[in-house]
Amino acid sequence: xxxxxxxxxxxxxxxxxxxxxxxxxxxxxxxxxxxxxxxxxxxxxxxxxxxxxxxxxxxxxxxxxxxxxxxxxxxxxxxxxxxxxxxxxxxxxxxxxxxxxxxxxxxxxxxxxxxxxxxxxxxxxxxxxxxxxxxxxxxxxxxxxxxxxxxxxxxxxxxxxxxxxxxxxxxxxxxxxxxxxxxxxxxxxxxxxxxxxxxxxxxxxxxxxxxxxxxxxxxxxxxxxxxxxxxxxxxxxxxxxxxxxxxxxxxxxxxxxxxxxxxxxxxxxxxxxxxxxxxxxxxxxxxxxxxxxxxxxxxxxxxxxxxxxxxxxxxxxxxxxxxxxxxxxxxxxxxxxxxxxxxxxxxxxxxxxxxxxxxxxxxxxxxxxxxxxxxxxxxxxxxxxxxxxxxxxxxxxxxxxxxxxxxxxxxxxxxxxxxxxxxxxxxxxxxxxxxxxxxxxxxxxxxxxxxxxxxxxxxxxxxxxxxxxxxxxxxxxxxxxxxxxxxxxxxxxxxxxxxxxxxxxxxxxxxxxxxxxxxxxxxxxxxxxxxxxxxxxxxxxxxxxxxxxxxxxxxxxxxxxxxxxxxxxxxxxxxxxxxxxxxxxxxxxxxxxxxxxxxxxxxxxxxxxxxxxxxxxxxxxxxxxxxxxx
Numbered sequence: 001x002x003x004x005x006x007x008x009x010x011x012x013x014x015x016x017x018x019x020x021x022x023x024x025x026x027x028x029x030x031x032x033x034x035x036x037x038x039x040x041x042x043x044x045x046x047x048x049x050x051x052x053x054x055x056x057x058x059x060x061x062x063x064x065x066x067x068x069x070x071x072x073x074x075x076x077x078x079x080x081x082x083x084x085x086x087x088x089x090x091x092x093x094x095x096x097x098x099x100x101x102x103x104x105x106x107x108x109x110x111x112x113x114x115x116x117x118x119x120x121x122x123x124x125x126x127x128x129x130x131x132x133x134x135x136x137x138x139x140x141x142x143x144x145x146x147x148x149x150x151x152x153x154x155x156x157x158x159x160x161x162x163x164x165x166x167x168x169x170x171x172x173x174x175x176x177x178x179x180x181x182x183x184x185x186x187x188x189x190x191x192x193x194x195x196x197x198x199x200x201x202x203x204x205x206x207x208x209x210x211x212x213x214x215x216x217x218x219x220x221x222x223x224x225x226x227x228x229x230x231x232x233x234x235x236x237x238x239x240x241x242x243x244x245x246x247x248x249x250x251x252x253x254x255x256x257x258x259x260x261x262x263x264x265x266x267x268x269x270x271x272x273x274x275x276x277x278x279x280x281x282x283x284x285x286x287x288x289x290x291x292x293x294x295x296x297x298x299x300x301x302x303x304x305x306x307x308x309x310x311x312x313x314x315x316x317x318x319x320x321x322x323x324x325x326x327x328x329x330x331x332x333x334x335x336x337x338x339x340x341x342x343x344x345x346x347x348x349x350x351x352x353x354x355x356x357x358x359x360x361x362x363x364x365x366x367x368x369x370x371x372x373x374x375x376x377x378x379x380x381x382x383x384x385x386x387x388x389x390x391x392x393x394x395x396x397x398x399x400x401x402x403x404x405x406x407x408x409x410x411x412x413x414x415x416x417x418x419x420x421x422x423x424x425x426x427x428x429x430x431x432x433x434x435x436x437x438x439x440x441x442x443x444x445x446x447x448x449x450x451x452x453x454x455x456x457x458x459x460x461x462x463x464x465x466x467x468x469x470x471x472x473x474x475x476x477x478x479x480x481x482x483x484x485x486x487x488x489x490x491x492x493x494x495x496x497x498x499x500x501x502x503x504x505x506x507x508x509x510x511x512x513x514x515x516x517x518x519x520x521x522x523x524x525x526x527x528x529x530x531x532x533x534x535x536x537x538x539x540x541x542x543x544x545x546x547x548x549x550x551x552x553x554x555x556x557x558x559x560x561x562x563x564x565x566x567x568x569x570x571x572x573x574x575x576x577x578x579x580x581x582x583x584x585x586x587x588x589x590x591x592x593x594x595x596x597x598x599x600x601x602x603x604x605x606x607x608x609x610x611x612x613x614x615x616x617x618x619x620x621x622x623x624x625x626x627x628x629x630x
Contacts, residue, residue: 001123002609003044003579004076004204010062010069011089012039023198023625024076026605028598030617031629037613038139040629041583045137047073047085049129050094050120052113057089066090074099077123078577080200083109085120096120104207125576127498132578134494138565139583143558179454185440186451192440199430206427209420212407216416219400219407226397229389235375236390243371243387247380250368254380257361261354268350275343278336286333292325451574488531488564499572506571507531513567514560521559521596529563537564558588562597570604579609586614594619 006020014036020029031037039060046060061069069089076082082099084106096116097106110116124132230237240246284290299318362369368380377383408416496506514529518539528540537549537560552560562585569580582601586594598619601610612619613629620626 001078001125001578002076003073003611004082005072005074006040006044006047007072008036008040008043009071010065011043011060011071012036012062013064014039015062015064018629020627020629022609022611022627024609025625026602027609027611027625027627028620029611029613029627029629030620031613031615033615035615035629037584037615037629041137041139041581041613043071044073044579044581045129045133046089047071047087048075048120048124048132050085050087050096050113050116051129052092052094054092057087057092060089074204075123076200082200082204083119083123085116099204101203104210124578127576127578131494131498134491135498135565135568135572135576136578136580137583138562138581138585140585140587142565143561143585143588175454179451182451182454188437188440192434192437195430195434195437199427199434202423202427202430206420206423209416209423212416213413213420215407216404216413219404223397223400226393226400229393230397233375233386233390233393236387239371239375239387239390244384246368246371247384250365250380253361253364257357261357264350264354264357268347268354271343271347271350275340275347278340278343282333286329288325288332289329292322292327292329294322295325296322488537491565491568492531495568495572499575501572501575509571510564510567513570514563515567517563517566517600518559520600521563521593523592523596526556526559529560529567555588559593562586563600566600566604570607573604573608577608579611580604581611581613583613584615586612586616586619591616591618 002024003022005022007017008014009017011018013034018036018040020040029037029040031040043060046056051057060071067090070087071089072084072086074082074084084097084099086095086097087093094111094113094116095108096110096119097108099105100107110119295318299315299322302318303312303315368383372378372380372383375383375386377386411419492503492506492510495501495510496503499506501509511528511530515527518526518529524542526539527542530538530540532538532549539547539549539552539556539560541547549557549560566580586597589597594614594616598612598621601612602621602624604610617628
């Protein structure tokens with residue numbers, strides 16, 4: 001199994017989305033101090049071993065965004081299947097899915113903690129979290145304090161090796177030839193596996209780019225719809241920020257104006273009724289006036305043609321009566337016309353007040369009226385609605401643009417399409433290359449075991465040791481260390497248990513690898529490491545000087561710890577091929593030794609996945625799978 005991708009967001013001090021991609025061999029992740037190296041290592045451990053216990057996740061929850069702390073890990077199983085486990089550390093949720101090559105998506109498998117844990121146990125070959133941390137995690141503090149190798153070990157955990165003579169010519173030529181043949185098969189199998197991985201990784205990258213392009217197309221479509229809506233609301237783009245306050249004030253004034261206008265209209269209605277009830281007076285059709293004229297005319301006619309001198313006084317009486325009637329008609333008409341004029345004046349005054357009210361309201365609401373005309377709104381309510389719609393669509397457009405920028409990063413959509421086209425061609429070539437050597441893609445574990453067995457049989461170092469407890473020819477096992485017991489014995493005990501490797505095979509393999517490593521990293525100053533009879537490492541110099549672990553300098557202890565751990569991982573990699581993760585474990589070395597240690601890790605990366613988190617980016621060499629954590 002190896003790690004393909006780690007994604008973190010809101011994990012401890014990592015606020016923004018952080019994504020790290022790995023390959024099956026050696027990987028170098030450069031990050032400055034306080035950039036999240038230990039956080040990434042802890043996240044890998046937590047994601048590989050799902051645990052719903054809050055105490056297991058609380059340390060990963062961000063102080064800045066405690067409600068959104070989550071991580072995701074994509075792993076490739078030994079069968080070549082891709083799985084993704086997502087854990088929400090804040091909400092205590094887990095999601096385990098499998099990559100479906102047909103649909104190009106991850107399909108949900110489990111959302112239950114127990115089922116996810118059981119499934120991940122299968123991927124990690126039943127290695128417990130504690131055992132994994134003991135063997136496959138090497139942290140800076142472990143090399144800084146020498147890995148915790150004890151000064152003395154209880155008798156129950158001691159190994160009693162005894163040297164025996166090796167007859168000359170014990171090595172098997174046939175065994176060496178068989179081992180060489182198996183190594184060639186292993187090389188081809190690893191080439192086939194790496195070719196298939198590169199193809200699968202290319203497909204994953206292609207699927208991710210395709211997903212980005214689909215998202216971009218969807219975003220562009222939504223943006224086009226939003227732009228159409230914004231075009232209809234174009235007049236709203238220059239509306240002031242305090243528009244809602246202006247509209248509220250406008251509506252308050254409008255309510256006040258309506259109330260005052262209602263009072264004035266009621267008064268105006270009463271006056272208009274009064275005005276209508278007092279019709280305009282026309283003296284010519286007034287009854288009194290007509291009567292006075294009629295009496296006057298009759299009096300004149302009577303005086304001229306009818307009345308004699310004896311009745312002449314009636315003529316004057318008739319004229320007087322006619323004058324009285326006409327005068328009464330004139331008086332009555334003048335009174336009615338005067339009342340009508342007063343009512344008319346009151347009506348005109350009220351109408352003037354109404355006009356002044358409208359004018360004052362128009363002046364006070366001039367700003368809102370201007371904004372209404374600019375936005376094409378007929379009412380303040382419509383203006384408010386259009387303004388809110390404009391802000392809503394503008395917010396959607398900004399969100400879509402933010403999503404677009406998050407998808408593209410510093411690239412452009414055209415560059416992403418070109419990258420997709422290039423990746424398609426590369427994936428096709430990788431598929432062709434993987435198919436060409438697919439027949440070599442066989443099980444490497446059994447081959448590694450056979451090689452180790454043959455090398456153990458033909459190795460002089462292996463033949464020279466004969467471990468015994470009560471007698472020299474009786475092998476002993478490594479006893480489990482006491483609680484809190486540290487050092488190489490505890491790690492050997494774990495390695496023997498999880499790898500199922502016998503002690504007489506494990507220790508020589510660890511010592512041989514550690515010997516090769518320390519010789520390389522010290523440029524031949526130290527040429528050999530022994531586990532030691534009491535579990536305390538012993539180092540041999542090129543001058544045949546034998547130095548106990550307690551006599552070594554602080555820096556040399558760190559080197560011994562590194563060499564023993566890498567040797568231990570190399571010894572069991574055929575049985576348990578799990579990612580070996582180092583958390584800035586080379587920080588205490590000088591630059592030359594850091595470079596040499598990286599070479600050791602690169603060689604180990606040909607057998608299993610190695611991920612080195614380091615604060616020294618200059619350790620990157622040509623051909624390294626490198627990433628950066630910011």
